[in-house]
Amino acid sequence: MDYETSKKTKKGMGFLESPTYWKQQLEASRRYLRTYRQRANRMYDRFEQDNEMSNNSLVRREEYMPRSNILWANTKIEAPTLYSRVPKPVCTVKWDHSNQITSRAAELIEQNTAFEVEESDRFDTSMRECIQDLQLSGRGVVRVTYDFDTQLVEEEIPVFPDNITGGWVYGDGSPVPPDKEVNGTELGRTYFILEQVEKITNERIDYEYIQFDHFNHSVSRKWERVKWVSFDNYLTRDEVAEKFGEKVASKLTYSARAEQETEDEAVTLEEDIIDDDANNRALVVEIWDKKARKVRFFSPCYPEEFLLVTDPPFNVPDFFPCPKPLYANKTNRSLIGRPDFIYYEAHVNELRSI
Numbered sequence: 001m002d003y004e005t006s007k008k009t010k011k012g013m014g015f016l017e018s019p020t021y022w023k024q025q026l027e028a029s030r031r032y033l034r035t036y037r038q039r040a041n042r043m044y045d046r047f048e049q050d051n052e053m054s055n056n057s058l059v060r061r062e063e064y065m066p067r068s069n070i071l072w073a074n075t076k077i078e079a080p081t082l083y084s085r086v087p088k089p090v091c092t093v094k095w096d097h098s099n100q101i102t103s104r105a106a107e108l109i110e111q112n113t114a115f116e117v118e119e120s121d122r123f124d125t126s127m128r129e130c131i132q133d134l135q136l137s138g139r140g141v142v143r144v145t146y147d148f149d150t151q152l153v154e155e156e157i158p159v160f161p162d163n164i165t166g167g168w169v170y171g172d173g174s175p176v177p178p179d180k181e182v183n184g185t186e187l188g189r190t191y192f193i194l195e196q197v198e199k200i201t202n203e204r205i206d207y208e209y210i211q212f213d214h215f216n217h218s219v220s221r222k223w224e225r226v227k228w229v230s231f232d233n234y235l236t237r238d239e240v241a242e243k244f245g246e247k248v249a250s251k252l253t254y255s256a257r258a259e260q261e262t263e264d265e266a267v268t269l270e271e272d273i274i275d276d277d278a279n280n281r282a283l284v285v286e287i288w289d290k291k292a293r294k295v296r297f298f299s300p301c302y303p304e305e306f307l308l309v310t311d312p313p314f315n316v317p318d319f320f321p322c323p324k325p326l327y328a329n330k331t332n333r334s335l336i337g338r339p340d341f342i343y344y345e346a347h348v349n350e351l352r353s354i
Helices: 003-010 019-032 034-047 058-063 070-082 100-119 123-137 237-244 269-274 345-352
Strands: 139-161 168-170 183-185 190-210 215-217 228-235 282-289 294-298 308-310
Touching: 019 034, 019 215, 019 228, 019 282, 019 294, 034 070, 034 123, 070 123, 070 345, 123 139, 123 190, 228 237, 237 282
Parallel strands: none
Antiparallel strands: 139 168, 139 190, 183 190, 215 228, 228 282, 282 294, 294 308
16 A cells, blocks of 8 residues: 555545544644643632642641732632623614514514523523633633433324235334234224324523633634534543443543543542542543534543444534633634733732742
């Protein structure tokens, strides 16, 4: 096999859809965002006033009492100017304002949107967490999630007599199993069978804040050219079994420390105390592939195959379940935000030394 043939084979659709390709993509994205994450962790440490401590123990945290924290003060003062309350949606007719039907439709859309946002338990909280990430890391991300409830109900499925076989067939021509009882009357020529059908009883959307070090995307200078985004999820064995099945759950390794990046994602003592399962989780990466319009679930601890490949649960024009992230001090050369504090950090250090 010559070089060109080998290159085409490697870059073919089979390779582009393989777990190996996506593992390489995720690693490249993490390298691209490594400096951003390290800086964001340093900003959060300074905001929490942990940057001068040798470790994160609770005892040292209580003993450490710095004189002032300018970053904390500036962040708290600036936050209400960026986001102070749940926004009020406004929907209006774009062209013909004299049309009562379109005007009423716009009014209904506005009322429904306002109700959805105001009644959500997580919208306001997610926005505030996103703004804090924007201030301290230079980027804030919030995504939309979709969920639904189902219930098994008995439904009448129409069937029709098959004159060739003497049995029964569904409307699409597929045969009805012989053990199914056919109901109906010959007079009305309406026959049906009763089947347990899973029906959606409730649908809902919600909003979820994405931690700054749990969001990745393809390397690009412009958001419009981003080919995929991913979300890191640390799941317990029960959560994996519920979402992907017991067979998949048995293949994963549940060790959060082993799966996190050692330089900036170590599990702290506080997290161990708060969450008993902090060290018993597996990293599952949810990848939204815009080109193939597929959602792929991948785990680095089981790189041989995807955990699941499925269609997106909803259809939006830009495909991704999140809008363009909020960026601070982003340039045209990259999709990496920079917090305001780094531009006056030297002056703050000088003030603290006085």
